[in-house]
Amino acid sequence: MNITVIGAGAWGTALAISLAGQHRVTLWARDAAQVAAMRAARCNQRYLPDARLPDNLEVSSDFSGSLACAQLVILSVPTAALRATLERLVQSGISGFGVVWLCKGFEAQTSLLPHQVAEQVLPPDVHCGVLSGPSFALEVALGLPTALVLASNDEAFAQATAHALHHSRLRVYASNDVIGVEVGGAVKNVMAIAAGVCDGMHLGNNARAALITRGLAEITRLGLKLGGRQETLGGLSGAGDLILTCTGDLSRNRRVGLLLAQAQTLDEILHQLGHVAEGVYAVREVYRLAQRIGVDMPISEAVYRVLYEHVPAAEMASTLLNRTTSLEFSQ
Numbered sequence: 005m006n007i008t009v010i011g012a013g014a015w016g017t018a019l020a021i022s023l024a025g026q027h028r029v030t031l032w033a034r035d036a037a038q039v040a041a042m043r044a045a046r047c048n049q050r051y052l053p054d055a056r057l058p059d060n061l062e063v064s065s066d067f068s069g070s071l072a073c074a075q076l077v078i079l080s081v082p083t084a085a086l087r088a089t090l091e092r093l094v095q096s097g098i099s100g101f102g103v104v105w106l107c108k109g110f111e112a113q114t115s116l117l118p119h120q121v122a123e124q125v126l127p128p129d130v131h132c133g134v135l136s137g138p139s140f141a142l143e144v145a146l147g148l149p150t151a152l153v154l155a156s157n158d159e160a161f162a163q164a165t166a167h168a169l170h171h172s173r174l175r176v177y178a179s180n181d182v183i184g185v186e187v188g189g190a191v192k193n194v195m196a197i198a199a200g201v202c203d204g205m206h207l208g209n210n211a212r213a214a215l216i217t218r219g220l221a222e223i224t225r226l227g228l229k230l231g232g233r234q235e236t237l238g239g240l241s242g243a244g245d246l247i248l249t250c251t252g253d254l255s256r257n258r259r260v261g262l263l264l265a266q267a268q269t270l271d272e273i274l275h276q277l278g279h280v281a282e283g284v285y286a287v288r289e290v291y292r293l294a295q296r297i298g299v300d301m302p303i304s305e306a307v308y309r310v311l312y313e314h315v316p317a318a319e320m321a322s323t324l325l326n327r328t329t330s331l332e333f334s335q
Contacts, residue, residue: 005168008074008101010089012042012063014051014279015106016080018145024061026171029055030074036065051279055145067096074101076165078135082107082280083190086118090125102131102161104154108189109282110289115296117186117230119157119329131161134182135169136189137240138248140255147173153240155179155186177240184232188223189243193257193283194290195219197307199250200261215303216250222301226290229299231322257283263315264310287311302327318321 005027009020011095012033020031042048046057057063058082064070071077071093081089086107103126105118116124122132133156144150154169156162159180166178179185198219202212220243227237236242249255260281263273270284291308294301306324309315 006030006073006075007078008070008076009078009080010067010070011080012038012048012051013080014048014141015139015144016078017048017052017057017324018141019056019078019080019106020061021055021058022147022171022174023169024058027168028060028062028073030062030064030070032067032070033065034065034067034202039063039065042125052141052145054142067092071096071101076168077101077103079103079105079283081105081107081109083107083111083118084285085120087111087125090122094125095129098127098130102133102165104133104135104165106135106281108136108186108193109286110293111188112285112289113313115289115293117183117190119182119186122255132156133158133162133165134185134189135176136185136245138244140248140252141253142175143211149173149175151177151240151244153177153179153185153236155182155184155236155241157182179236181233182238184236185225185241186238187227187232188237189232189245190282190286191223191226191290191304192219192242192246193281194287194304194307195223195246195283196249196255196257197261197264197281197283197287197311198303198320200255200258200263201265201307201310201320202261203258204262204265205317205321212250216246219250219303220246221304222299226294226299228295244317260284261317267317270311283307284311 007027008030009016010032012031022031023029042063135154137152139150154166162178166176170176224237287308290304306320310320
Protein backbone atom coordinates (compact mmCIF):
# COMPACT_ATOMS: atom_id res chain seq x y z
CA MET A 5 0.00 0.00 0.00
CA ASN A 6 1.15 3.56 -0.72
CA ILE A 7 0.88 5.56 2.52
CA THR A 8 1.52 9.25 3.08
CA VAL A 9 2.07 10.50 6.62
CA ILE A 10 1.38 14.22 6.95
CA GLY A 11 3.39 15.73 9.79
CA ALA A 12 6.96 14.85 10.75
CA GLY A 13 6.76 15.31 14.49
CA ALA A 14 7.74 12.48 16.82
CA TRP A 15 4.59 10.39 16.34
CA GLY A 16 4.29 10.87 12.59
CA THR A 17 7.95 9.99 12.14
CA ALA A 18 7.66 6.95 14.39
CA LEU A 19 4.63 5.57 12.58
CA ALA A 20 6.24 6.17 9.19
CA ILE A 21 9.30 4.22 10.34
CA SER A 22 7.13 1.39 11.69
CA LEU A 23 5.10 1.07 8.50
CA ALA A 24 7.99 1.40 6.04
CA GLY A 25 8.86 -2.27 6.39
CA GLN A 26 5.56 -3.37 4.85
CA HIS A 27 4.49 -0.41 2.70
CA ARG A 28 5.74 2.35 0.45
CA VAL A 29 5.68 5.31 2.83
CA THR A 30 6.20 9.03 2.27
CA LEU A 31 6.65 11.32 5.28
CA TRP A 32 5.69 14.94 4.61
CA ALA A 33 7.02 17.93 6.57
CA ARG A 34 6.21 21.55 5.78
CA ASP A 35 9.76 22.76 6.52
CA ALA A 36 12.01 22.15 3.51
CA ALA A 37 15.13 22.66 5.63
CA GLN A 38 13.96 20.00 8.06
CA VAL A 39 13.33 17.62 5.17
CA ALA A 40 16.82 18.22 3.77
CA ALA A 41 18.35 17.57 7.20
CA MET A 42 16.33 14.37 7.65
CA ARG A 43 17.37 13.09 4.23
CA ALA A 44 21.04 13.81 4.94
CA ALA A 45 21.16 12.37 8.47
CA ARG A 46 18.50 9.66 7.96
CA CYS A 47 16.93 10.64 11.28
CA ASN A 48 14.57 13.29 12.64
CA GLN A 49 17.12 15.12 14.77
CA ARG A 50 14.58 17.58 16.14
CA TYR A 51 11.87 15.20 17.34
CA LEU A 52 13.20 11.64 17.29
CA PRO A 53 17.02 11.67 17.17
CA ASP A 54 17.47 8.11 18.45
CA ALA A 55 15.55 6.40 15.63
CA ARG A 56 17.00 5.83 12.16
CA LEU A 57 14.88 6.44 9.08
CA PRO A 58 14.75 3.33 6.84
CA ASP A 59 16.39 3.75 3.48
CA ASN A 60 13.10 3.17 1.67
CA LEU A 61 11.23 5.88 3.64
CA GLU A 62 10.74 8.91 1.41
CA VAL A 63 10.75 12.34 3.08
CA SER A 64 9.22 15.29 1.23
CA SER A 65 8.09 18.90 1.63
CA ASP A 66 5.97 18.77 -1.55
CA PHE A 67 2.40 18.46 -0.28
CA SER A 68 0.65 17.69 -3.57
CA GLY A 69 3.49 15.46 -4.74
CA SER A 70 3.35 13.46 -1.51
CA LEU A 71 -0.30 12.68 -2.15
CA ALA A 72 0.06 11.76 -5.83
CA CYS A 73 0.06 7.98 -5.39
CA ALA A 74 -1.36 7.73 -1.88
CA GLN A 75 -3.91 5.06 -1.04
CA LEU A 76 -4.01 6.01 2.65
CA VAL A 77 -3.20 9.41 4.19
CA ILE A 78 -2.34 9.50 7.89
CA LEU A 79 -2.59 12.92 9.51
CA SER A 80 -0.10 13.36 12.35
CA VAL A 81 -0.88 16.94 13.26
CA PRO A 82 -2.08 18.54 16.52
CA THR A 83 -5.82 18.84 17.02
CA ALA A 84 -5.49 22.60 16.52
CA ALA A 85 -4.17 22.02 12.98
CA LEU A 86 -6.60 19.27 11.96
CA ARG A 87 -9.25 21.44 10.32
CA ALA A 88 -6.75 23.40 8.24
CA THR A 89 -4.97 20.21 7.17
CA LEU A 90 -8.24 18.56 6.13
CA GLU A 91 -9.18 21.69 4.17
CA ARG A 92 -5.83 21.54 2.40
CA LEU A 93 -6.49 17.91 1.49
CA VAL A 94 -9.84 18.89 0.00
CA GLN A 95 -8.24 21.75 -1.94
CA SER A 96 -5.66 19.31 -3.29
CA GLY A 97 -8.48 17.18 -4.69
CA ILE A 98 -9.10 14.12 -2.54
CA SER A 99 -9.50 11.10 -4.75
CA GLY A 100 -9.04 7.40 -4.17
CA PHE A 101 -7.53 7.38 -0.69
CA GLY A 102 -8.70 7.00 2.89
CA VAL A 103 -7.85 9.41 5.68
CA VAL A 104 -6.82 8.52 9.23
CA TRP A 105 -5.91 11.02 11.95
CA LEU A 106 -3.74 10.48 15.03
CA CYS A 107 -4.53 13.62 17.06
CA LYS A 108 -6.09 13.35 20.51
CA GLY A 109 -8.14 16.26 21.77
CA PHE A 110 -11.07 18.62 21.26
CA GLU A 111 -11.03 21.52 18.82
CA ALA A 112 -10.60 24.85 20.60
CA GLN A 113 -13.75 26.95 21.01
CA THR A 114 -16.05 24.42 19.30
CA SER A 115 -15.28 21.49 21.66
CA LEU A 116 -15.65 19.21 18.63
CA LEU A 117 -13.96 15.82 18.53
CA PRO A 118 -11.72 15.18 15.50
CA HIS A 119 -14.31 13.08 13.66
CA GLN A 120 -16.83 15.90 14.00
CA VAL A 121 -14.33 18.31 12.45
CA ALA A 122 -13.77 15.83 9.63
CA GLU A 123 -17.52 15.54 9.04
CA GLN A 124 -17.68 19.29 8.50
CA VAL A 125 -14.76 19.39 6.08
CA LEU A 126 -14.41 16.13 4.14
CA PRO A 127 -16.75 15.07 1.33
CA PRO A 128 -19.21 12.40 2.53
CA ASP A 129 -17.74 9.72 0.27
CA VAL A 130 -14.26 9.85 1.84
CA HIS A 131 -13.48 6.86 4.07
CA CYS A 132 -11.90 8.07 7.30
CA GLY A 133 -11.14 7.13 10.89
CA VAL A 134 -8.91 7.55 13.94
CA LEU A 135 -5.87 5.55 15.05
CA SER A 136 -5.25 5.68 18.79
CA GLY A 137 -4.02 3.76 21.80
CA PRO A 138 -1.10 3.50 24.24
CA SER A 139 1.91 4.40 22.13
CA PHE A 140 5.04 6.37 22.95
CA ALA A 141 6.59 7.44 19.67
CA LEU A 142 10.14 6.41 20.52
CA GLU A 143 9.13 2.84 21.39
CA VAL A 144 7.17 2.47 18.16
CA ALA A 145 10.10 3.83 16.16
CA LEU A 146 12.45 1.36 17.85
CA GLY A 147 10.18 -1.55 16.98
CA LEU A 148 8.99 -2.35 20.49
CA PRO A 149 5.61 -4.15 20.61
CA THR A 150 2.60 -1.81 20.56
CA ALA A 151 -1.16 -2.30 20.25
CA LEU A 152 -3.50 0.31 18.77
CA VAL A 153 -7.12 0.58 17.72
CA LEU A 154 -8.40 1.98 14.42
CA ALA A 155 -11.98 3.24 14.63
CA SER A 156 -14.29 4.34 11.84
CA ASN A 157 -18.01 4.70 11.33
CA ASP A 158 -17.35 2.62 8.21
CA GLU A 159 -16.64 -0.74 9.81
CA ALA A 160 -15.35 -2.29 6.58
CA PHE A 161 -12.82 0.55 6.22
CA ALA A 162 -11.75 0.11 9.85
CA GLN A 163 -11.18 -3.61 9.42
CA ALA A 164 -9.38 -3.31 6.09
CA THR A 165 -7.13 -0.50 7.26
CA ALA A 166 -6.36 -2.17 10.59
CA HIS A 167 -5.38 -5.30 8.69
CA ALA A 168 -3.14 -3.32 6.34
CA LEU A 169 -1.31 -1.50 9.14
CA HIS A 170 -0.93 -4.52 11.40
CA HIS A 171 2.45 -6.26 11.62
CA SER A 172 4.42 -8.32 14.11
CA ARG A 173 5.45 -5.29 16.21
CA LEU A 174 2.31 -3.21 15.71
CA ARG A 175 -0.96 -4.95 16.57
CA VAL A 176 -3.94 -2.99 15.26
CA TYR A 177 -7.52 -3.74 16.28
CA ALA A 178 -10.61 -2.44 14.47
CA SER A 179 -13.57 -0.67 16.06
CA ASN A 180 -16.70 1.20 15.01
CA ASP A 181 -16.84 3.27 18.21
CA VAL A 182 -15.18 6.48 17.04
CA ILE A 183 -16.56 8.54 19.91
CA GLY A 184 -15.28 6.18 22.59
CA VAL A 185 -11.82 5.99 21.03
CA GLU A 186 -11.54 9.76 20.64
CA VAL A 187 -12.85 10.65 24.10
CA GLY A 188 -10.42 8.22 25.71
CA GLY A 189 -7.51 9.63 23.74
CA ALA A 190 -8.40 13.24 24.52
CA VAL A 191 -9.18 13.12 28.23
CA LYS A 192 -6.34 10.78 29.25
CA ASN A 193 -3.95 13.65 28.53
CA VAL A 194 -5.75 15.78 31.11
CA MET A 195 -5.46 12.98 33.66
CA ALA A 196 -1.76 12.63 32.90
CA ILE A 197 -1.20 16.24 33.92
CA ALA A 198 -2.95 15.50 37.22
CA ALA A 199 -0.84 12.36 37.67
CA GLY A 200 2.30 14.39 37.09
CA VAL A 201 1.24 16.83 39.79
CA CYS A 202 0.58 13.88 42.11
CA ASP A 203 4.03 12.42 41.47
CA GLY A 204 5.73 15.81 41.62
CA MET A 205 4.26 16.40 45.07
CA HIS A 206 5.45 12.93 46.19
CA LEU A 207 1.95 11.85 47.20
CA GLY A 208 2.84 8.20 46.64
CA ASN A 209 1.85 5.21 44.55
CA ASN A 210 -1.47 4.76 46.36
CA ALA A 211 -2.54 8.28 45.45
CA ARG A 212 -1.49 7.82 41.82
CA ALA A 213 -3.43 4.55 41.52
CA ALA A 214 -6.50 6.25 42.99
CA LEU A 215 -6.14 9.19 40.61
CA ILE A 216 -5.84 6.94 37.55
CA THR A 217 -8.87 4.91 38.60
CA ARG A 218 -11.02 7.95 39.30
CA GLY A 219 -9.71 9.53 36.12
CA LEU A 220 -11.01 6.55 34.19
CA ALA A 221 -14.38 7.06 35.87
CA GLU A 222 -14.44 10.64 34.58
CA ILE A 223 -13.45 9.58 31.06
CA THR A 224 -16.16 6.93 31.10
CA ARG A 225 -18.88 9.32 32.31
CA LEU A 226 -18.07 11.80 29.55
CA GLY A 227 -17.65 9.13 26.89
CA LEU A 228 -20.97 7.46 27.66
CA LYS A 229 -22.76 10.82 27.73
CA LEU A 230 -21.41 11.62 24.26
CA GLY A 231 -22.37 8.21 22.85
CA GLY A 232 -19.25 6.09 23.35
CA ARG A 233 -19.31 2.52 24.65
CA GLN A 234 -18.18 1.20 28.02
CA GLU A 235 -15.96 -1.52 26.57
CA THR A 236 -14.11 0.96 24.37
CA LEU A 237 -13.42 3.28 27.29
CA GLY A 238 -12.05 0.33 29.24
CA GLY A 239 -9.92 -0.80 26.28
CA LEU A 240 -6.70 0.26 24.59
CA SER A 241 -7.72 3.82 23.72
CA GLY A 242 -9.23 4.43 27.16
CA ALA A 243 -7.76 2.58 30.12
CA GLY A 244 -4.66 1.46 28.20
CA ASP A 245 -3.66 4.91 27.00
CA LEU A 246 -4.54 6.40 30.38
CA ILE A 247 -2.24 4.03 32.26
CA LEU A 248 0.65 4.62 29.88
CA THR A 249 0.36 8.39 29.85
CA CYS A 250 -0.05 8.70 33.61
CA THR A 251 2.92 6.48 34.48
CA GLY A 252 5.47 6.62 31.66
CA ASP A 253 8.49 8.91 31.79
CA LEU A 254 8.12 9.67 28.07
CA SER A 255 4.71 11.31 28.63
CA ARG A 256 4.78 15.02 27.79
CA ASN A 257 1.50 15.65 29.63
CA ARG A 258 2.78 13.96 32.79
CA ARG A 259 5.87 16.14 32.48
CA VAL A 260 3.64 19.23 32.50
CA GLY A 261 2.19 18.07 35.83
CA LEU A 262 5.63 17.39 37.30
CA LEU A 263 6.70 20.93 36.43
CA LEU A 264 3.47 22.42 37.77
CA ALA A 265 4.25 20.73 41.07
CA GLN A 266 7.52 22.71 41.05
CA ALA A 267 5.47 25.93 40.79
CA GLN A 268 6.63 26.68 37.22
CA THR A 269 4.30 28.79 35.10
CA LEU A 270 2.53 27.36 32.07
CA ASP A 271 4.55 29.56 29.71
CA GLU A 272 7.80 28.33 31.27
CA ILE A 273 6.67 24.73 30.99
CA LEU A 274 5.63 24.94 27.34
CA HIS A 275 8.90 26.65 26.42
CA GLN A 276 10.86 23.92 28.18
CA LEU A 277 8.92 21.06 26.56
CA GLY A 278 9.42 22.08 22.95
CA HIS A 279 6.62 19.68 21.94
CA VAL A 280 2.83 19.91 21.95
CA ALA A 281 1.21 18.62 25.15
CA GLU A 282 -2.40 18.15 24.03
CA GLY A 283 -3.79 17.98 27.55
CA VAL A 284 -2.96 21.64 28.15
CA TYR A 285 -5.41 22.64 25.43
CA ALA A 286 -7.88 19.78 25.76
CA VAL A 287 -8.65 20.55 29.39
CA ARG A 288 -10.24 23.89 28.48
CA GLU A 289 -12.71 22.19 26.19
CA VAL A 290 -13.26 19.24 28.54
CA TYR A 291 -14.08 21.62 31.38
CA ARG A 292 -16.49 23.69 29.28
CA LEU A 293 -18.11 20.65 27.71
CA ALA A 294 -18.58 18.87 31.04
CA GLN A 295 -20.26 21.92 32.52
CA ARG A 296 -22.48 22.38 29.49
CA ILE A 297 -23.76 18.79 29.37
CA GLY A 298 -23.76 18.19 33.12
CA VAL A 299 -21.00 15.62 33.63
CA ASP A 300 -19.14 15.58 36.96
CA MET A 301 -15.39 15.75 36.24
CA PRO A 302 -13.61 17.03 39.37
CA ILE A 303 -10.08 16.03 38.32
CA SER A 304 -10.45 17.76 34.97
CA GLU A 305 -11.86 20.84 36.70
CA ALA A 306 -8.93 20.89 39.12
CA VAL A 307 -6.39 20.71 36.27
CA TYR A 308 -8.22 23.51 34.46
CA ARG A 309 -8.11 25.73 37.52
CA VAL A 310 -4.39 25.15 38.04
CA LEU A 311 -3.54 25.88 34.39
CA TYR A 312 -5.92 28.75 33.65
CA GLU A 313 -6.98 30.21 36.99
CA HIS A 314 -3.50 29.88 38.55
CA VAL A 315 -4.66 27.87 41.55
CA PRO A 316 -1.58 26.36 43.26
CA ALA A 317 -1.09 22.65 42.59
CA ALA A 318 -1.07 21.90 46.33
CA GLU A 319 -4.49 23.52 46.66
CA MET A 320 -5.76 21.39 43.77
CA ALA A 321 -4.65 18.23 45.51
CA SER A 322 -6.18 19.32 48.82
CA THR A 323 -9.51 20.14 47.17
CA LEU A 324 -9.72 16.73 45.53
CA LEU A 325 -8.78 14.87 48.71
CA ASN A 326 -11.37 16.73 50.77
CA ARG A 327 -14.34 16.20 48.47
CA THR A 328 -17.43 14.74 50.12
CA THR A 329 -17.44 10.94 50.00
CA SER A 330 -19.95 9.16 47.77
CA LEU A 331 -20.75 5.78 46.28
CA GLU A 332 -17.89 4.61 44.08
CA PHE A 333 -20.08 3.97 41.03
CA SER A 334 -22.62 6.76 41.44
CA GLN A 335 -23.23 8.91 38.38
